[in-house]
Amino acid sequence: MKQTGLSTCHRRQFLKRAAAALAAPLVVPGAVLGLNGATAPSNRIVFGGIGMGNRAMFILPNFLAFPEIRFAAVSDARQDRRENAKKSVDQHYNNQDCRIYRDFRELLAQRDIDAVLIATGNRWHATASMFAARAGKDVYCEKPISLTIREGRELVDAARRYGTIYQAGTQRRNTESYAFAREMVRQGKIGRVHTVEMQLWTGSAVAHEKATPVPAGWDYDMWLGPVQWRPFVPGRVNGWAYFWDTGEGMHTDMGTHYTDQMQWVLGTDDTGPVEFETSDIVWPDPKKHMSETALTGTFKCRYANGVQGVINQRGGFTDRYIRYIGEEGWIQVDDETDAVKAEPKSILALKGAGGVGWGNAGAHVRNLLDGIRSRTPPVCNPEVAHRAQTICESMTISARLGRKLRWDPAAEKFDNEDANRMLYREPRAPWRI
């Protein structure tokens, strides 16, 4: 079957533009930019929110904190969530102006909205982003940016096509501890890197549970969106992260943060590893659990130059880290605390005190706003985010097929036909651009 991806030439052009944009940002009033065809009142960038659950409410203050942002509308398939979000926004502005929508397409049709925060469940990320791009809106989208490699590539194409300024929510690129680690690696402080070790926590399992009526105030059909229909089961809905078509499990949901860092540090934002392999996977007990994704396991990749990346999914929530191991030492960022460790320890003397941790996404949002003003791609633009996410999704495919896979990062194809057929899942209509 033919693919709709664009040529390598296009991708490289995009990357060059992206790289060119990562310099000192400038602030230009929105009026000059003809944002979305409409002039933003008071030169503000007007945002809408799509998907206003827990994650959205966690990150929303990072947007509201910017005086140049006006958050004007929210949408969610759940009535309680959209009303709760409206309450927060209205409280912040001390008015009742925030509009609410059940269907995000109505929000996207509002001419005064320049950009959207997308914080839906993972199943919606790529689709909602492409709908926003087509409507001429700029985008901040939570990670992971997609759940199949092909929809990730299509998102890249859509953002390029419409000139969408898109920032993926992998905010650790704007976190000082991670930036410091990258700088040290790139300065050669640990010699040639041969391994990148990443650890995240043990996945959860969802127990068997029967279907129940859809709760009042839920538009379950909209909640499912592009995913093929399944009956409403509270455990599955709340534990969506642990099913293939709605989540893909922790090595993807959290892993994409670390593969994004790995790509950034290794300087491989326009390419990726060439080999994937998984081992020691512990699956949920089918006697007890309906969930599908791994509890623990080792997810490996290898780049053409021999550098290995290893995601260890195991241990506790607070035990997560990323460690770059070189021929002359190592450097590690503990994700829970943003603390940096290194050997030789002399590296640590070069680090300044304090700094913004990953829990504060302000700098990441700032980076997006600067991109919107100057029409230049932010640091986590679609191409780099897609490449990072491709690693996680390839690991998923390797684990599900139980085999080692070779990958051509230029053609974005595996050496295996089964795997290539897993590059994509046809979505449920009409959720297709």
Add this chain to the structure above:
Amino acid sequence: MILPLSRTMKTLTFALSALCLAAALPAAELGPVVAEAAKYQSGGPVEPLRALEQALRDSAGDAAARAEVEAALIRLLAPTSTQEARRFACTQLAVIGSDKALPALAGMLTGEDTVGMACLALGSYPSPKANQALREALAKAAGPARVQIVVTLGDRRDGDAVKSLTPLTRSPDDALAQAAIGALGKISSPAALAELAGLRDKGDPVLARAAAAALLVSADLLIQAGDSGAATGIYDALLRESQPTHVRRAALSGLLSIEKDAGQERIEKVLRGKDGALKPAAIAAIRALQAKEASARFAGTIGALTPDEQVLLIDALASRKDEAAVAAISTNLAAQAPAVRGAAALALGRLGDATMVPTLVKALSAAPETEDRQAIASALVGLKGGEAVDQAIVQALNKQDDKTKPPLISVLGKRASRSSVPALLELAGSADAAVAKAACVALNKLVQSEDLKSVLDRLLTLKAADARAALEGTAAQALSRTAEPSRRTEAVAAVLANATNLEARVSLLGLLPSCGNAQALDTLKAARTDAEPRVREAAMRGLAEWPDASATEALIEAARAATQDTERTLALRGASRLLGATADAAPAATAARFKTVMELSRNADEKKLVLGHLGRVHDLAALQLAESCFGDQAVAAEAALAVATIAPHLCGAHRQAVQAALARVADLPADAELKQSARDMLEAVKGFSDFITAWQVTGPFTKEGWPGKDLFGVVFAPEQGDDASLRWQPMPAGTDKTKPWLLDLGKLYGGDNRLAYARAWVYSETAQPARLELGSDDGIQAWLNGKVVISNNRGGAVAPAAEKAEVSLEAGWNKVLLKVVQWTSGWGYCARLAKPDGKPLDGLRVQNTPPN
């Protein structure tokens, strides 16, 4: 083949074993598995589904086995299967389905409930026959099923579907019309493009917008196929002002990507034109232009733009790293608009090198606004060229008056070049305090061990008295970057030996705590007898700031021998701080030393100092020492705070003493919040009832990569005897007033997937039967006198008496050992000894230390 039920179950069991062991499931055994899978609904067992997934994995490379698996999945598609079972089968056929599965899948395309899952399978089907099945179904399907089929035909880029899709673009069903338009865009055949062009120009606004979006997709695909001419036609039409801005921007970007000069001519035309909507996109494109002459060409258009657009263009030019734009940008350092001036400065910082320094320094001295100065300073910090730039700044700096020097010195510090250190050390000796201070601040980041002597020497020759504290800070930085304490001490001692200047001697003595070894401590002790009072005071301050416990006794002795209040107060402050910091290692001994320090305190202020650190000593004697101060109204509040700080750590082991002390806090002149806290704790302690709260704990114990649940069976040192290397500590109790019996290991240790041990000794006058009641979060194992009495690896919250065991207490001391496992989330336990019928068992004594 139909198998009897018993055989089916046997086969299923086998299948599950195969799943668990990752062994191959014989294809011939799939029939019963399918039969079970066909009944699957949420809530039911998923073993049959997992068995089929395993069979699919195992069939890789084995055509016969693969055919068997496909056949099984086709059977699972039968209408008699549940909806969820059919959905599952489609997810698998999406990976391995062949033409054999097409009839069954085709039959599902016309059903509203099944078309989505069938298209899920067909979307990634390699066989072109899938297209035919979809087209045929489109003719028969109705309603939402048609929308799904149209979407999938588009995704498969089926050129033969255009005839069927074209009339649907004008369907009154909006979803169907939009889906058809999208599909035509992906197919992008001439006929499809013609239909879309018609909709763009003549259709209603909604369909016209959809057509424009579809045409942009087509243009991408045409470029990919090498037909740039057709793409150009699409883009030209979409560039019209009647189109939405974002579509026009997309069209412009598309054109720029395919034009022979990479769009330079078009960009210049846009920049020199009046179409403001397209200018930001045109300017953004300049960043990636490859042509060498582009920078100079577009630098020449700055004057044709508004200030806001100029800012964008200057930034874009800077991103090209091309010196050809430098001259044009430099002229904008004097632009009328502040934003343009700032952009020009920042751009020059990215583009320029050492030759740019004189221009920027001149602009800095003439800058009208603070923002201008900040921008120019940032530019200087960012200039490429390493030491050449640093030296150029140093040269320029020497020509400036003292007023202009500090910002340039700050630039040198931010450039963080070691080559600037000699110049900065020289500037630190300036008679102008602002210049000297700025130099010290810049040096703070730059000095290394090898600069230590130079910095210390500068302390001897410092001219600006107001800069002394800043220079001392710089010296401390250099010391902190000198690894060996002996080298630090030798360097300071060498300079100190030759120091005749009183101010310098005082400074150098103040640096000795940063040296931190015995020689440095001796030097300070010796200076305590110097003839010069300021030297003695400096030595006393140095001792009081000493970083480890080695100065404790010297400080106590100094307090004892002090002849002046200041001297004694400093000594007591230092001694209390050091005792508090090391209290955990030996609480009883520390409490004894605190008693001595308290006795040396002569006034309320000094006692407050002591009490401020006493709270860190988790020992009964410390509690009693604090309580002994309750009678002194001047320090009662501080004593109460110390008691309240110590109490949670002792309330388990010394329940009565803590209760008595807390009860007294309520009558003291302490603040209301503290009193309330004491009352709450008192209530909690009363609530202990006959729960055992006197425990010692040790942990946490982990095994890398092991989930907590699996740690339950692992034997760690505490189970093998009272290993002297283990660090047992008192278990804080009563931390949750709603659950006073709860011993919260999560609060003490934190983390997931680990375990800890707790031990206590219970004295019984006689041998007697009893009941041990435990609650735990998560798994718990209990030993009484070395014998396991309770063992349950379970998850969940702490509930009193969740586990019970009949036990026999021996006459005398009985040892209770608990192992409490943490899976995730909460972590804690509670324990009680009662009569066998659960009633209180009086007369027991409990302690958390081994009996003598």
